Amino acid sequence: MGFVMDPPSIMDIEADTTFALMLEAQERGHSLWYLDPNDLGVRLEGATGWASPITLRRKAGDFFDLGPSQAVVLDEAFDVVWQRKDPPVDADFVTATQILGLCRRARVLNRPAAILASNEKLYALNFPELMAETLVTRHSGELLAFLDALGGEMIVKPLDGRGGEGIFHVHRQDRNLTSILEQSTRFGQRPIMAQRYLPEIREGDKRILLLEGEPLGALLRVPSDAEHRANLHVGGRAVKTGLDDHDLRIVEAVGPWLRRDGLFFVGIDVIGGKLTEINVTSPTGIQEMGRLDGARYEQLVIERVEALGPA
Numbered sequence: 001m002g003f004v005m006d007p008p009s010i011m012d013i014e015a016d017t018t019f020a021l022m023l024e025a026q027e028r029g030h031s032l033w034y035l036d037p038n039d040l041g042v043r044l045e046g047a048t049g050w051a052s053p054i055t056l057r058r059k060a061g062d063f064f065d066l067g068p069s070q071a072v073v074l075d076e077a078f079d080v081v082w083q084r085k086d087p088p089v090d091a092d093f094v095t096a097t098q099i100l101g102l103c104r105r106a107r108v109l110n111r112p113a114a115i116l117a118s119n120e121k122l123y124a125l126n127f128p129e130l131m132a133e134t135l136v137t138r139h140s141g142e143l144l145a146f147l148d149a150l151g152g153e154m155i156v157k158p159l160d161g162r163g164g165e166g167i168f169h170v171h172r173q174d175r176n177l178t179s180i181l182e183q184s185t186r187f188g189q190r191p192i193m194a195q196r197y198l199p200e201i202r203e204g205d206k207r208i209l210l211l212e213g214e215p216l217g218a219l220l221r222v223p224s225d226a227e228h229r230a231n232l233h234v235g236g237r238a239v240k241t242g243l244d245d246h247d248l249r250i251v252e253a254v255g256p257w258l259r260r261d262g263l264f265f266v267g268i269d270v271i272g273g274k275l276t277e278i279n280v281t282s283p284t285g286i287q288e289m290g291r292l293d294g295a296r297y298e299q300l301v302i303e304r305v306e307a308l309g310p311a
Contacts, residue, residue: 001025002033002051002078002106004040004096005085005282013063015232017286017298018084023056024298028306032056033078034066037085037096047074047102075105080305082109086282087120087162093281107311111262115280118261121159121193123278124268126257130250130275132196138188140181146194147172153197155228156184162281164231169197200272201228206241207285209297210266211304213255217297218243219289232288240292246273254278265301 003022011019022032032054039050053067074081083100085093094116101112124131135146147154152172168180184192204220220241227235247270258266267283269276290297
């Protein structure tokens, strides 16, 4: 298995989903290789890269060994290639994903064409009936009118952000409102997403991990008193949870799309029974979810990968 990812040195062995997947694969006898996305290329034989063998262990401060890198043709070297590079989805990310799309024998997870076509904010808008009121625009006038229609309170966020970056809870009476919208839209040069503020966020943002469109498990992320964002790395608290009727309705609607598009491992976010995002690039939460539930969800993921067979 090849893993196209950020440098292994920055992994958090207690929280990183990629680490958990890699360690489980290693324990099941698979050989692991690390690839920097900027080291991908193409020859007439197909997609290529510089790959380094990697060995992992759950030991803080000394959790991996990396061997010398070597030039490989991905279809010849790997059975499975994981695209686990974290957003933002910038030009380098797009190029790397397009190169991975040239793989023919190696199975790439998730499917590159689907990642490129599925902005994590916009993909959810295929299911407007499951979402709170939403607007995507770069025009401040439209954003202000939308804010007024919502009663003077809303959330704004960039379309290419990750981990809660750039998310603002804005109010009509805030004297910084115009400045926030200017900065968020880069003075009208890029569209952003605005959504109705859901007060249920105080009870938590539910991350549901899906495997081939089926629920693997769920994790509730509860924001701290000082934050409107529930992301764990900004102080959110992980709480054990399950799936209610609203969640199951969302999964039932989203699942067939994910299977059709080749989105094998996905995380969806739900607040107050409303779908807010569909994370397709590098979904996280498997370790926190496993600790709360006393389960090794990464084992189920790797077992499913083994059952897939060739691309």
